[in-house]
Amino acid sequence: MNNINVSIFKDLQNLSESLDYRSYGRSYYTLAENDRIRQQEKEYTAQSGNSHGLFSGLKYQRELRKIQQSYRPENENDRKCYEILKKYGIDSEILRKDVQQGTPPERRVNAFGVILSTVDRLYSYPSPDLTYSPFDAENCMNGAAIQDIINAQDPEVAGYLRNISDDTLNMPNHIREKYLEAVREMRKTLQQVPYGTRYFRRLQRKKLIVRYGIEKSFFRSRQWKSKIIGKQLHIRLPGLYKGLTGPAFQELKNLYDAYQTASEDFNADVKGTRLGQEGEETVLKEFEFYRNQMKVLPNIRLEVNGQSVESDLIVVSPYGLFIIEVKNLGSSGSYSIAIDQDGRWKKVMRNGKFTPLGSISSQNVRHLHGVETVVNEAFGNTSGSWIQAHSIIAFANNTVNIQNNSANIVLRSSEIVNEIRRHPIVFSEEEIEKIADIIQKNNRPALGYDVENWVKKIIVSNFEINEKSRQFASYAKPFFEICKFYTSVVYGTVKETLDSMEYDPAGDL
Numbered sequence: 071m072n073n074i075n076v077s078i079f080k081d082l083q084n085l086s087e088s089l090d091y092r093s094y095g096r097s098y099y100t101l102a103e104n105d106r107i108r109q110q111e112k113e114y115t116a117q118s119g120n121s122h123g124l125f126s127g128l129k130y131q132r133e134l135r136k137i138q139q140s141y142r143p144e145n146e147n148d149r150k151c152y153e154i155l156k157k158y159g160i161d162s163e164i165l166r167k168d169v170q171q172g173t174p175p176e177r178r179v180n181a182f183g184v185i186l187s188t189v190d191r192l193y194s195y196p197s198p199d200l201t202y203s204p205f206d207a208e209n210c211m212n213g214a215a216i217q218d219i220i221n222a223q224d225p226e227v228a229g230y231l232r233n234i235s236d237d238t239l240n241m242p243n244h245i246r247e248k249y250l251e252a253v254r255e256m257r258k259t260l261q262q263v264p265y266g267t268r269y270f271r272r273l274q275r276k277k278l279i280v281r282y283g284i285e286k287s288f289f290r291s292r293q294w295k296s297k298i299i300g301k302q303l304h305i306r307l308p309g310l311y312k313g314l315t316g317p318a319f320q321e322l323k324n325l326y327d328a329y330q331t332a333s334e335d336f337n338a339d340v341k342g343t344r345l346g347q348e349g350e351e352t353v354l355k356e357f358e359f360y361r362n363q364m365k366v367l368p369n370i371r372l373e374v375n376g377q378s379v380e381s382d383l384i385v386v387s388p389y390g391l392f393i394i395e396v397k398n399l400g401s402s403g404s405y406s407i408a409i410d411q412d413g414r415w416k417k418v419m420r421n422g423k424f425t426p427l428g429s430i431s432s433q434n435v436r437h438l439h440g441v442e443t444v445v446n447e448a449f450g451n452t453s454g455s456w457i458q459a460h461s462i463i464a465f466a467n468n469t470v471n472i473q474n475n476s477a478n479i480v481l482r483s484s485e486i487v488n489e490i491r492r493h494p495i496v497f498s499e500e501e502i503e504k505i506a507d508i509i510q511k512n513n514r515p516a517l518g519y520d521v522e523n524w525v526k527k528i529i530v531s532n533f534e535i536n537e538k539s540r541q542f543a544s545y546a547k548p549f550f551e552i553c554k555f556y557t558s559v560v561y562g563t564v565k566e567t568l569d570s571m572e573y574d575p576a577g578d579l
Contacts, residue, residue: 107137107140114133114134186278187305187306191309201318203541207533208234211234231252231253234526238521239521242516246519249524250336253336263535264539276308277307279302286299314549325534328531329528329531329532332527336522336528345401346398350383350396354366354383357487360387364388366384367383367509367510370513371513372441382395386502386509388495390490393434393441394462394464395437397464398465399417408475409473413476414429415428445508448508460493463479463480465482
């Protein structure tokens, strides 16, 4: 096998330069027949030399002349190609079918793909033995750009950003918004990942694809025209790609896949958080001109009978007590919201398919009862003097289409004040102050929610992928050199075989 490794690429280059596809199908049988005749000539020469009788000697001589006269004219280049094919055991039967006179040019190119695949089977590639050096996650966070972003944050946010060991972090929503924004800034400082999905897919298919074009002529509008038809040559190279797609490649690919998934999830998290924040700000703007009449209390968390009740917005007004749940669903306009009579919510796509969203209405009713309980217990009210709160679900955008078939109040943010003022006056200014004071005194710190550790899954992963990619590139360089050689050989073959072509030799590497 070693002598094959030394000479195989030189022989392959000679083969690509010498092979005449338009006549090789015929020439191959000429050479094969001459080889048969040459062997027969040796046998008869030996037999004639060993004959002892006059007649037997003349018989052998006569047969020998017939054999020698049956030789067919040989072409030197054809003989060179024939010897190379015999040396490496390349399947000449396939060549006979695909390379004979009159076959389409793209089939003659496919024949050379067969030769390359056979060479790939014979060649002894380097063994896939790359082992990555240990990755120091702590050190990658010490860069000046990363540290500047961390140091610019509040101490609490900075503590979360420095945590690269836990998979999830528990933080309240107001910290979450700052945390996500800081990670976005950190991501802007990162190097681009050198390999992408397309690169890994190319290596996994374990074949070289050469794209070329052939010129086709056709008659149209009383004149002959021509155009380039795109073609592809698929060359299977399992030996080459076995080394490239070994354990080291799989480890790098798994890292990249996890990084891509994390990036998509992070973008969705940022988008969802931003939409929620923008929704609450939009609703709050509707009360700017009514601050002297109403008490607007955002993000209130109460504890009632051991249960936590969180409300986006509580409005204490002369017209009553209102619990407002803010939603910013469907702001892209890609779907609509449908609410059934029993209060079930559905996200309805344009094609009619829907996804259940649960009962947002019942969630707000639970908040309503929690606020009622806290306020009435503070006043010592009984059922006869019970202060009732009103539930409103407000959409903070004018894009989504809402189909409300339930008895719940679901409206857009611009309609909230009108809905509140539609009720009769029930509270005095003094009562409004007391109710708002009770709610604020019972307000508890916001609960923490699990957030993915995006610094670990994106920032640290990016550094790890870049470091291991450099090691993989150094390891894979010999494989890529061989792959480029194969490509250049095929490129030369395509150029010689076809009248016109469009091909970038390094475009598929």
